[in-house]
Amino acid sequence: MNISQAAAATGLTSKTIRFYEQQGVIPPAARSANGYRIYSEQQLEVLRFIKRSRDMGFSLEESRALFQLSQDPSRTSASVKQKAEQQIQRIDQQIESLQQMRAMLETAVSACRGDEQAECPILDQLNGVADEDSRLT
Amino acid sequence: MNISQAAAATGLTSKTIRFYEQQGVIPPAARSANGYRIYSEQQLEVLRFIKRSRDMGFSLEESRALFQLSQDPSRTSASVKQKAEQQIQRIDQQIESLQQMRAMLETAVSACRGDEQAECPILDQLNGVADEDSRLT
């Protein structure tokens, strides 16, 4: 199984797989006589693990560490759970930040007529104009 | 007003202000005799505009474009509104993606005892184990 097949089987790209190898996230792939990387089902599992971890928002380094943990029989589930809970907290912060952005935008957008005129509450908001019903008062 | 005062007055850092200038997001600051950048209240407004735009999640390039629009009397509010609506859509996509991550994590975390044992549903999920009540069955 060559790299593009491994890519198709894992949902990664060939480039990303090479990148992971170069970064030491995964062990170097074996090579066939022509120098092509070859992948076993076992290697695919490593790649899938990293992909799932990335899909949960863990960094590459954290993903690497999690994989190591998964290979370490002396690990404790507490140590894993802690990382996952931290990750949830980070995600919650990101969501909250995005929701704040969204609320600001939504307020501005709903006040904006979106016509051919120049007058625009969105730009007013960006300009720090304290609005409070700006038009025709 | 020198750069660190401008930074304090806008909520940016000196480094960020220099970066914005170097990137052409803001016009080059005037310089005093000793070569220090000096900022007028007018320049502060530009910086604040960019900061607010960034705080709404617009890219630096979009922020620059929005500022140009805000200076352009021939703009239409429709053109601004369109950008803002696109931005809301991007944010909604990000929020959705984060909520999916969160849901995966939450499922795994709530199944994990978090004790001194090695057994860990979180790692099982990363390993693609189809779980479905894995313990003691």
Place this chain on the structure above:
DNA sequence: GTTAGGGCTTCCAGTCACTGTAAGGTCAAC
């Protein structure tokens, strides 16, 4: 007068996780 400190300047490297591009080797099919 000089020394210590803080702030200013420039420039370059590093972050994160890829992605793009170039130059070249390999392989199967026609």
Place this chain on the structure above:
DNA sequence: GTTGACCTTACAGTGACTGGAAGCCCTAAC
């Protein structure tokens, strides 16, 4: 034998900063 699709490496670029080095400038204290 030549096309075209794959593979290889290596390096540059992305976005939005951040950190650090090396050196000027200014003030205040000794």
